[in-house]
Amino acid sequence: MSTSLPSIVFAHGLWADGSCYAKVIPLLRADGYEVLSAQNSLDSLEGDVAAVRRALGRVTSPAVLVGHSYGGTVITAAGADDRVAGLVYLAALAPDADETSQSLQDRFPTTDVFAHIEVAEGRIWLRASGIDCFAGDLPAEEQQVVWATQGVPDAGVFDQQVAGTAWRTKPSWYVVARDDRTVNPELQRFCAQRMGATTHELASSHVPMLSHPEEVADVIRAAAAAVGSSAAGVAAGG
Template sequence: MAPNKPSIVFAHGLWADGSCYSKLIPVLQDEGHEVVSAQNTLDSLEGDVDAVRRALARVSAPAILVGHSWGGFVITAAGTDERVAGLVYIAALAPDAGETPQDLIGKYEAPPLFAHLDAEDGRLWINRDGISDFCGDLPEAEQRLVWATQGSAAEGVLGATTSDPAWRTKPSWFVVSKHDRAVNPDLQRFGARRMGATTVELDSSHVPMLSQPEAVLNVIRSATASI
């Protein structure tokens, strides 16, 4: 393992688990990076930030945090850790101090996925007929796998806030998914502009790390090369 290569810690989104980065992790490992994908509980922001910090403790510093969707909210809070050297957002929510996911989502037209969610016992699930709004550019077999392995998000996370956004002090990169039906692409662009992120736009659904892994890898490579 080359000691001068930054480590990489991934944080996944609300209807996912760490396997959503399965097309990125082996490549980055082969390129000499220490890599860990935190398994977020999706119960609370605090719990998911703790999961990322535990993952940081398993790799060498400095590290790049990579967050998809809700994972962007998580790395915004966790990224103030002194071991973190940069942030990569993938089709993500990127809050400023005091903003909730509901606040951000409300800035633009509601994405189509939100019409295909079930609320059961305080958790949110994607209906079978909504999976195409989540990952419609994947082959059908991969879409079924994404649906079957989805996490269930606690409804309370939509009201979470952070007080000290890491992107104010750490360099950031942003992958905007132009055909995203889960997080409005204009909301992604707003977040990227506000933080002054190095931005790449892809013709992808909400899961470019699965549908266009090489393009996402190139963004991560750019981030690690700059540290």
């Protein structure tokens, strides 16, 4: 892969794994980007941030971090790493230093998806009845694959904190999912405005990388182009 381009490192959210970016990754690879999607355990925020930092150690150029949903909390902390040149948030949480994922959600609550969850053995499961709230603009068969392959988070992960608020110092982009029934679109707009992000809105459910992969790839390309010169300087030791 060309070192003149930044690398792209993905972080997924709840009820997902790294393959949730499977439609976007080939588009970026075709452009010559080095791409890696971290596999977060969803056991703890600290562990998920560490997983993204490990992924940063496996790519060869300074990276644009991309986080979806709770993955936005992950990249907010992991993005403080010097190997990160920019941040892209997809329908994502972006807590400040004194906030958690949960306290941020509480400011702009949504009841839709949370009426369809079940806590069992300390993990939060999405019931089959909730997939329409999560991925309602995907074809029915694709929705069922998303549900069947869900990553199941620890029940306490939303109340945890890890130091680092990368959006305060790194350039940021934000994709707002206007039809989201999992993370309130008003919360998304609040986060985007607070961080001063370059913002794009899509008529999307909570999973724009699956329902609008080309548009999401375009935002990531724009972010990579914007940080490319600074990323190349870091890679060269400048």
